[in-house]
Amino acid sequence: xxxxxxxxxxxxxxxxxxxxxxxxxxxxxxxxxxxxxxxxxxxxxxxxxxxxxxxxxxxxxxxxxxxxxxxxxxxxxxxxxxxxxxxxxxxxxxxxxxxxxxxxxxxxxxxxxxxxxxxxxxxxxxxxxxxxxxxxxxxxxxxxxxxxxxxxxxxxxxxxxxxxxxxxxxxxxxxxxxxxxxxxxxxxxxxxxxxxxxxxxxxxxxxxxxxxxxxxxxxxxxxxxxxxxxxx
Numbered sequence: 001x002x003x004x005x006x007x008x009x010x011x012x013x014x015x016x017x018x019x020x021x022x023x024x025x026x027x028x029x030x031x032x033x034x035x036x037x038x039x040x041x042x043x044x045x046x047x048x049x050x051x052x053x054x055x056x057x058x059x060x061x062x063x064x065x066x067x068x069x070x071x072x073x074x075x076x077x078x079x080x081x082x083x084x085x086x087x088x089x090x091x092x093x094x095x096x097x098x099x100x101x102x103x104x105x106x107x108x109x110x111x112x113x114x115x116x117x118x119x120x121x122x123x124x125x126x127x128x129x130x131x132x133x134x135x136x137x138x139x140x141x142x143x144x145x146x147x148x149x150x151x152x153x154x155x156x157x158x159x160x161x162x163x164x165x166x167x168x169x170x171x172x173x174x175x176x177x178x179x180x181x182x183x184x185x186x187x188x189x190x191x192x193x194x195x196x197x198x199x200x201x202x203x204x205x206x207x208x209x210x211x212x213x214x215x216x217x218x219x220x221x222x223x224x225x226x227x228x229x230x231x232x
Contacts, residue, residue, distance in 0.1 A: 016045040033059045047083035152181040162191040162200035
C-alpha cells in the first residue's frame with residue numbers, strides 16, 4: 001500500500017466485489033491500521049470487521065469507526081463489527097497451534113478418504129493432467145513418489161538451504177534429480193520459486209518436521225481410532 005496504494009486499493013476492491021458475488025469468504029489483515037492503509041473504499045467493500053488490541057484510540061477508530069479496541073486485554077481478545085450493525089461484539093479468538101492443525105488434518109485424511117469416479121480415471125488419457133495436457137515430470141514424480149523426497153525436504157528445512165547443488169552434495173544424488181526434488185517441494189509449499197541469484201526461499205519454519213513428528217508421538221494411535229469415534 002505504501003509503494004503503490006492506488007493499484008493495491010483497486011485490486012482489493014475488485015477482489016472483494018467478486019468474492020461477494022460468488023460467495024467467497026475474503027479475509028484481509030494488516031499490522032498497520034492507518035488511514036493510508038485502511039482507506040474508506042477498502043472498508044466500504046468489507047461488510048464485517050474485527051480488531052485485536054491496538055496501541056491507540058485512533059487506530060481503533062480507523063478499524064471499527066469506534067473506540068474500544070485499545071482497551072482490550074490481548075491474547076485473542078477482540079471486537080467484532082458484524083455486517084449491517086453498528087454494535088460491537090466482544091469475542092475471544094482461540095490460538096490454534098500447528099500441532100493441533102496437523103492432528104486434525106490427519107484425522108480428516110484417515111476418515112475422509114476420497115471417493116473417486118472410476119469412470120473418469122478409466123477414460124483419462126495416459127500421461128495427462130487434469131488440465132488436459134501432458135503431465136510434467138514433476139507431477140509424475142509427486143504421484144509416484146521419490147524415496148529420497150522426505151530426506152531432501154528435511155535437509156532443506158533444517159539447514160535453510162534450498163539449492164539443488166547442496167542437495168546433490170549432501171545426499172549424493174544427481175543434479176537433475178535434486179532439482180526435481182526442489183520442484184516437488186515448491187509444489188508442496190515448502191520452498192518458494194527461483195528468485196534469480198537469491199535462490200529459493202524456505203517457506204516453513206525450521207521446526208516444521210519436528211512439530212509433525214511430535215504430533216505423531218503425541219497421538220500414535222490416531223490411525224487406529226475405532227469406528228465408534230467417527231463423527232456421525
